[in-house]
Amino acid sequence: MTRAARSPWPLPLTRLVALFAYDVDWLLAENPAVPWIRPRSTGAECAAQVTEPAEHTVAEDARASVDTFLVDGTDAVLMGHLSGTVRATGKSFEGPFALRLTVEEGRITRHHLYENSVSIAEACTSS
Secondary structure: OOOOOOOOOOOOHHHHHHHEEEEEEEEOOOOOOOOOOOOOOEHHHHHHHHHHHHHHEOHHHOEEEEEEEEEEOOEEEEEEEEEEEEOOOOOEEEEEEEEEEEEEOOEEEEEEEEEOHHHHHHHHOOO
16 A cells, blocks of 8 residues: 655544543654654653644645555554655755554554654755
């Protein structure tokens, strides 16, 4: 399955928040050079991870594709590729990603994202 995405998400923030449990097991390696990557734990904070990159990147250059989608009970893993351009620097980033989700009682309770953080950090750094 391949699906290109041009917008950060077609849902309003309130509907995004409703997708997440109140407390979420969140994992995304901290990266001080990237303004939208930081620790999160509440549903509202996690939903903002979907919308905040749009504030810092060029919408027309944002791409994401999902190549693999695996489901086992309440767990799912998505693997694919993402790319974009940071608005402040004009630099591009790209690389593979893997996203592990757990959904319980209709809400996301685990969100572990593994991505090419070096490429994203380099794109956020002026030099």
